[in-house]
Amino acid sequence: MEQQLFDAELHIMRLLWSEGDKSAKELVTILRDSIGWNKNTTYTVIKRLVQKGAIERIEPGFICRPLISEAEVQQAELDHLVNRMFHGSSKLFFAALLDRQKLSDETRAALLRLLEERKEDSP
Numbered sequence: 001m002e003q004q005l006f007d008a009e010l011h012i013m014r015l016l017w018s019e020g021d022k023s024a025k026e027l028v029t030i031l032r033d034s035i036g037w038n039k040n041t042t043y044t045v046i047k048r049l050v051q052k053g054a055i056e057r058i059e060p061g062f063i064c065r066p067l068i069s070e071a072e073v074q075q076a077e078l079d080h081l082v083n084r085m086f087h088g089s090s091k092l093f094f095a096a097l098l099d100r101q102k103l104s105d106e107t108r109a110a111l112l113r114l115l116e117e118r119k120e121d122s123p
Contacts, residue, residue: 003052004080005073008045011035013054013073016066024062 005013012027022030024046031037046064049055055064086092103111 004077005049005052005054008041009049009052009054010073012042012045012049012064013066013068013070016055016064017070021058021063021065024057024064027064 011031015027015030016022024043027046028037028039028042031042032039046055046057049064050057054068055066057063058065082088082090082093086096
């Protein structure tokens, strides 16, 4: 899936990732109760997700099933952010992130471990 997901689309995707396949009717009820969407809004967003190839519609029952994982979407969003705001530079991205947050010793140690693990995994 090449296209970016909008916030409204992510509402539905997060539900499907966390709770599994749902009928469109179930999604209408959940989203009405949780964020105030009406039926038409929910069906419009479902239609866009099907068109983007993010979910499939299974009959009978108009069951919605995700075709992409949360990890795939996270990676695509991260790549988009790094490319758009940091000229494709992971170094600039991490520098900006670290400048904005005060890191505890525990977090700093965990990040160093992650870097070491990635270093060992690379060819």
